[in-house]
Amino acid sequence: MNNQPIGIFDSGIGGLTIAQAVKKMLPNESIIYFGDTAHLPYGDKSTAAIQSYVVKICDLLIKRHCKVILIACNSASAAAYELAKEYVASKAKVINVIDPIVSHIGTHYRQQTIGLIGTQKTVSSNVYQKKINNLDADIFLKSLATKLLVPMIEEGYFNNNISTNIINNYLSDEKLSGIKALILGCTHYPLIKNEIEKYYKGSVEVIDASDIVAESLKNILLSNGLNTDTSSVPEHFFFVSDYTKSFVASTKIFFGEEVNLEYYPLWE
Numbered sequence: 001m002n003n004q005p006i007g008i009f010d011s012g013i014g015g016l017t018i019a020q021a022v023k024k025m026l027p028n029e030s031i032i033y034f035g036d037t038a039h040l041p042y043g044d045k046s047t048a049a050i051q052s053y054v055v056k057i058c059d060l061l062i063k064r065h066c067k068v069i070l071i072a073c074n075s076a077s078a079a080a081y082e083l084a085k086e087y088v089a090s091k092a093k094v095i096n097v098i099d100p101i102v103s104h105i106g107t108h109y110r111q112q113t114i115g116l117i118g119t120q121k122t123v124s125s126n127v128y129q130k131k132i133n134n135l136d137a138d139i140f141l142k143s144l145a146t147k148l149l150v151p152m153i154e155e156g157y158f159n160n161n162i163s164t165n166i167i168n169n170y171l172s173d174e175k176l177s178g179i180k181a182l183i184l185g186c187t188h189y190p191l192i193k194n195e196i197e198k199y200y201k202g203s204v205e206v207i208d209a210s211d212i213v214a215e216s217l218k219n220i221l222l223s224n225g226l227n228t229d230t231s232s233v234p235e236h237f238f239f240v241s242d243y244t245k246s247f248v249a250s251t252k253i254f255f256g257e258e259v260n261l262e263y264y265p266l267w268e
Protein backbone atom coordinates (compact mmCIF):
# COMPACT_ATOMS: atom_id res chain seq x y z
CA MET A 1 0.00 0.00 0.00
CA ASN A 2 2.71 2.48 1.02
CA ASN A 3 4.33 2.87 -2.37
CA GLN A 4 1.03 3.50 -4.12
CA PRO A 5 0.56 7.00 -5.52
CA ILE A 6 -1.25 10.00 -4.13
CA GLY A 7 -4.12 11.06 -6.38
CA ILE A 8 -4.68 14.79 -6.65
CA PHE A 9 -7.42 16.39 -8.69
CA ASP A 10 -8.91 19.77 -9.52
CA SER A 11 -11.30 21.24 -12.05
CA GLY A 12 -8.25 22.20 -14.07
CA ILE A 13 -4.67 23.08 -13.46
CA GLY A 14 -5.13 25.26 -10.36
CA GLY A 15 -4.65 22.20 -8.15
CA LEU A 16 -1.10 21.95 -9.44
CA THR A 17 -0.23 24.63 -6.85
CA ILE A 18 -1.12 21.99 -4.25
CA ALA A 19 0.65 19.20 -6.18
CA GLN A 20 3.79 21.31 -6.30
CA ALA A 21 3.74 21.80 -2.51
CA VAL A 22 3.08 18.06 -2.00
CA LYS A 23 6.03 17.16 -4.19
CA LYS A 24 8.28 19.52 -2.21
CA MET A 25 7.07 18.31 1.19
CA LEU A 26 6.94 14.59 0.26
CA PRO A 27 9.66 14.10 -2.38
CA ASN A 28 9.47 10.29 -2.36
CA GLU A 29 5.74 10.07 -2.97
CA SER A 30 4.39 9.38 -6.46
CA ILE A 31 1.61 11.65 -7.69
CA ILE A 32 -1.20 11.09 -10.17
CA TYR A 33 -2.74 14.44 -11.04
CA PHE A 34 -6.05 14.77 -12.83
CA GLY A 35 -7.28 18.14 -14.08
CA ASP A 36 -10.87 18.06 -15.30
CA THR A 37 -10.24 20.75 -17.87
CA ALA A 38 -13.23 19.58 -19.91
CA HIS A 39 -15.51 20.87 -17.13
CA LEU A 40 -13.58 23.92 -15.96
CA PRO A 41 -14.69 26.00 -14.11
CA TYR A 42 -16.41 24.04 -11.33
CA GLY A 43 -17.07 27.28 -9.44
CA ASP A 44 -20.33 28.04 -11.23
CA LYS A 45 -21.59 24.46 -11.66
CA SER A 46 -24.38 22.89 -9.63
CA THR A 47 -23.58 20.66 -6.68
CA ALA A 48 -25.08 17.68 -8.52
CA ALA A 49 -22.88 18.26 -11.57
CA ILE A 50 -19.70 18.56 -9.50
CA GLN A 51 -20.61 15.44 -7.54
CA SER A 52 -21.04 13.43 -10.73
CA TYR A 53 -17.61 14.57 -12.01
CA VAL A 54 -15.96 13.80 -8.67
CA VAL A 55 -17.33 10.25 -8.52
CA LYS A 56 -15.93 9.49 -11.96
CA ILE A 57 -12.54 11.01 -11.11
CA CYS A 58 -12.42 8.97 -7.89
CA ASP A 59 -13.10 5.83 -9.96
CA LEU A 60 -10.12 6.66 -12.14
CA LEU A 61 -7.81 7.35 -9.18
CA ILE A 62 -8.87 4.14 -7.44
CA LYS A 63 -8.30 2.21 -10.65
CA ARG A 64 -4.78 3.68 -10.63
CA HIS A 65 -4.35 2.35 -7.06
CA CYS A 66 -4.08 5.68 -5.26
CA LYS A 67 -3.77 5.28 -1.49
CA VAL A 68 -4.97 8.84 -0.89
CA ILE A 69 -7.24 11.08 -2.95
CA LEU A 70 -6.65 14.76 -2.33
CA ILE A 71 -9.40 17.05 -3.62
CA ALA A 72 -7.20 20.01 -4.60
CA CYS A 73 -10.16 22.24 -5.38
CA ASN A 74 -12.19 24.27 -2.92
CA SER A 75 -15.32 24.14 -5.07
CA ALA A 76 -15.21 20.33 -5.31
CA SER A 77 -14.27 20.05 -1.62
CA ALA A 78 -17.33 22.17 -0.79
CA ALA A 79 -19.70 20.29 -3.07
CA ALA A 80 -18.51 16.69 -2.97
CA TYR A 81 -16.09 15.86 -0.14
CA GLU A 82 -18.63 14.01 2.05
CA LEU A 83 -19.95 12.11 -0.94
CA ALA A 84 -16.47 11.19 -2.18
CA LYS A 85 -15.49 9.95 1.26
CA GLU A 86 -18.54 7.72 1.42
CA TYR A 87 -18.14 6.55 -2.18
CA VAL A 88 -14.44 5.70 -1.91
CA ALA A 89 -14.91 4.17 1.56
CA SER A 90 -11.95 2.02 2.58
CA LYS A 91 -10.37 1.93 -0.89
CA ALA A 92 -8.44 5.17 -0.29
CA LYS A 93 -8.26 7.99 2.20
CA VAL A 94 -10.06 11.09 0.89
CA ILE A 95 -8.91 14.53 2.02
CA ASN A 96 -9.91 18.04 1.08
CA VAL A 97 -8.26 21.46 0.99
CA ILE A 98 -10.66 23.18 3.38
CA ASP A 99 -10.18 21.30 6.67
CA PRO A 100 -6.42 22.02 6.97
CA ILE A 101 -7.05 25.75 6.45
CA VAL A 102 -9.87 25.83 8.97
CA SER A 103 -7.69 24.08 11.52
CA HIS A 104 -4.86 26.58 10.82
CA ILE A 105 -7.29 29.46 11.34
CA GLY A 106 -8.52 27.90 14.58
CA THR A 107 -4.98 27.70 15.91
CA HIS A 108 -3.75 31.15 14.87
CA TYR A 109 -6.75 33.49 14.62
CA ARG A 110 -9.01 32.96 17.63
CA GLN A 111 -11.34 35.93 18.23
CA GLN A 112 -10.28 37.65 15.01
CA THR A 113 -12.05 38.77 11.85
CA ILE A 114 -10.94 36.77 8.82
CA GLY A 115 -11.69 37.26 5.12
CA LEU A 116 -12.32 34.60 2.49
CA ILE A 117 -12.23 34.89 -1.27
CA GLY A 118 -13.24 32.00 -3.51
CA THR A 119 -15.52 30.88 -6.30
CA GLN A 120 -19.28 31.36 -6.19
CA LYS A 121 -19.67 27.66 -5.30
CA THR A 122 -17.25 27.80 -2.38
CA VAL A 123 -18.60 31.03 -0.93
CA SER A 124 -22.30 30.27 -1.35
CA SER A 125 -21.89 26.77 0.11
CA ASN A 126 -20.96 28.43 3.43
CA VAL A 127 -18.64 25.50 4.05
CA TYR A 128 -15.90 27.63 5.61
CA GLN A 129 -18.42 29.42 7.80
CA LYS A 130 -19.91 26.13 9.05
CA LYS A 131 -16.54 24.55 9.78
CA ILE A 132 -15.25 27.71 11.47
CA ASN A 133 -18.41 27.86 13.62
CA ASN A 134 -17.69 24.29 14.73
CA LEU A 135 -14.32 25.45 16.08
CA ASP A 136 -16.14 27.57 18.63
CA ALA A 137 -13.18 29.97 18.50
CA ASP A 138 -15.10 33.22 18.21
CA ILE A 139 -13.83 33.84 14.67
CA PHE A 140 -15.84 36.21 12.48
CA LEU A 141 -15.70 35.35 8.74
CA LYS A 142 -16.27 37.86 5.94
CA SER A 143 -16.60 36.25 2.49
CA LEU A 144 -16.58 37.50 -1.06
CA ALA A 145 -17.12 35.48 -4.26
CA THR A 146 -14.47 36.67 -6.72
CA LYS A 147 -15.87 35.20 -9.89
CA LEU A 148 -13.52 36.81 -12.39
CA LEU A 149 -10.31 35.54 -10.84
CA VAL A 150 -10.26 31.94 -12.11
CA PRO A 151 -10.91 32.80 -15.78
CA MET A 152 -8.47 35.71 -15.46
CA ILE A 153 -5.70 33.45 -14.14
CA GLU A 154 -6.51 30.66 -16.60
CA GLU A 155 -6.12 33.21 -19.39
CA GLY A 156 -2.66 34.05 -18.08
CA TYR A 157 -3.65 37.45 -16.70
CA PHE A 158 -1.63 37.91 -13.56
CA ASN A 159 1.14 40.29 -12.55
CA ASN A 160 -0.10 42.90 -15.00
CA ASN A 161 -2.19 46.06 -14.93
CA ILE A 162 -5.44 44.30 -15.76
CA SER A 163 -5.11 41.69 -13.02
CA THR A 164 -3.98 44.26 -10.46
CA ASN A 165 -7.02 46.43 -11.24
CA ILE A 166 -9.45 43.54 -10.93
CA ILE A 167 -7.82 42.26 -7.73
CA ASN A 168 -7.76 45.72 -6.13
CA ASN A 169 -11.37 46.22 -7.06
CA TYR A 170 -12.40 43.03 -5.27
CA LEU A 171 -10.20 43.58 -2.23
CA SER A 172 -11.52 47.09 -1.65
CA ASP A 173 -15.07 45.71 -1.36
CA GLU A 174 -16.73 46.73 1.91
CA LYS A 175 -17.44 43.01 2.54
CA LEU A 176 -13.74 42.47 3.25
CA SER A 177 -13.16 45.48 5.48
CA GLY A 178 -11.41 45.18 8.82
CA ILE A 179 -9.95 41.71 8.32
CA LYS A 180 -6.82 40.45 10.03
CA ALA A 181 -6.09 37.69 7.50
CA LEU A 182 -7.41 36.61 4.10
CA ILE A 183 -7.95 32.98 3.12
CA LEU A 184 -7.20 32.26 -0.53
CA GLY A 185 -10.12 29.86 -0.88
CA CYS A 186 -9.31 28.70 -4.38
CA THR A 187 -6.33 26.70 -5.53
CA HIS A 188 -5.78 29.08 -8.45
CA TYR A 189 -5.12 32.05 -6.22
CA PRO A 190 -1.53 31.30 -5.10
CA LEU A 191 -0.60 32.65 -8.53
CA ILE A 192 -1.89 36.09 -7.56
CA LYS A 193 -0.76 35.95 -3.94
CA ASN A 194 1.98 38.53 -4.46
CA GLU A 195 -0.47 40.98 -6.07
CA ILE A 196 -2.84 40.50 -3.12
CA GLU A 197 0.01 41.03 -0.66
CA LYS A 198 1.00 44.18 -2.51
CA TYR A 199 -2.51 45.53 -2.07
CA TYR A 200 -2.48 44.96 1.70
CA LYS A 201 1.12 46.13 2.19
CA GLY A 202 1.63 43.78 5.13
CA SER A 203 -1.50 44.84 7.04
CA VAL A 204 -3.32 41.56 6.32
CA GLU A 205 -1.85 38.05 6.44
CA VAL A 206 -2.56 36.25 3.15
CA ILE A 207 -3.20 32.55 3.76
CA ASP A 208 -2.25 30.28 0.90
CA ALA A 209 -3.45 26.67 1.23
CA SER A 210 -0.61 24.90 -0.59
CA ASP A 211 1.93 24.40 2.19
CA ILE A 212 -0.71 24.01 4.89
CA VAL A 213 -2.45 21.26 2.90
CA ALA A 214 0.85 19.51 2.06
CA GLU A 215 1.85 19.55 5.72
CA SER A 216 -1.51 18.15 6.74
CA LEU A 217 -1.21 15.41 4.10
CA LYS A 218 2.21 14.51 5.47
CA ASN A 219 0.77 14.15 8.98
CA ILE A 220 -2.14 12.05 7.71
CA LEU A 221 0.24 9.71 5.86
CA LEU A 222 2.43 9.33 8.94
CA SER A 223 -0.40 8.79 11.39
CA ASN A 224 -2.00 6.18 9.11
CA GLY A 225 1.29 4.45 8.32
CA LEU A 226 0.78 5.28 4.64
CA ASN A 227 4.03 7.10 3.92
CA THR A 228 6.24 5.57 1.26
CA ASP A 229 9.72 4.35 2.14
CA THR A 230 12.43 6.91 1.64
CA SER A 231 14.29 4.76 -0.91
CA SER A 232 11.38 4.72 -3.34
CA VAL A 233 11.83 6.60 -6.61
CA PRO A 234 8.69 8.62 -7.32
CA GLU A 235 6.86 8.55 -10.62
CA HIS A 236 4.42 11.33 -11.49
CA PHE A 237 1.61 11.39 -14.04
CA PHE A 238 -0.39 14.45 -15.09
CA PHE A 239 -3.68 13.94 -16.90
CA VAL A 240 -6.27 16.38 -18.22
CA SER A 241 -9.71 15.65 -19.66
CA ASP A 242 -9.33 18.31 -22.37
CA TYR A 243 -5.95 18.96 -23.88
CA THR A 244 -4.99 22.31 -25.39
CA LYS A 245 -1.72 24.15 -25.92
CA SER A 246 -2.71 26.82 -23.41
CA PHE A 247 -3.11 24.18 -20.69
CA VAL A 248 0.36 22.86 -21.50
CA ALA A 249 1.82 26.37 -21.16
CA SER A 250 -0.04 27.12 -17.90
CA THR A 251 0.88 23.76 -16.39
CA LYS A 252 4.49 24.80 -16.15
CA ILE A 253 3.55 28.07 -14.44
CA PHE A 254 1.29 26.38 -11.89
CA PHE A 255 3.59 23.43 -11.13
CA GLY A 256 6.80 25.43 -11.33
CA GLU A 257 8.51 23.02 -13.68
CA GLU A 258 8.07 21.23 -16.99
CA VAL A 259 5.63 18.31 -16.82
CA ASN A 260 4.48 15.75 -19.31
CA LEU A 261 0.78 16.59 -19.60
CA GLU A 262 -1.31 13.77 -21.07
CA TYR A 263 -4.83 13.70 -22.38
CA TYR A 264 -7.10 11.25 -20.53
CA PRO A 265 -10.44 10.58 -22.20
CA LEU A 266 -12.49 10.22 -19.03
CA TRP A 267 -15.67 11.55 -20.62
CA GLU A 268 -15.73 9.56 -23.86
Ligand code: DGL
Pocket residue numbers: 010011012014015040041042043044072073074075076119122150185186187188
Ligand atom coordinates in the same frame (compact mmCIF):
# COMPACT_ATOMS: atom_id res chain seq x y z
N1 DGL B 1 -9.39 25.70 -8.29
C1 DGL B 1 -10.78 25.65 -7.98
C2 DGL B 1 -11.03 25.90 -6.51
O1 DGL B 1 -10.14 25.78 -5.69
C3 DGL B 1 -11.62 26.67 -8.71
C4 DGL B 1 -11.62 26.64 -10.15
C5 DGL B 1 -12.98 26.41 -10.72
O2 DGL B 1 -13.90 27.21 -10.54
O3 DGL B 1 -13.09 25.39 -11.36
O4 DGL B 1 -12.14 26.22 -6.15
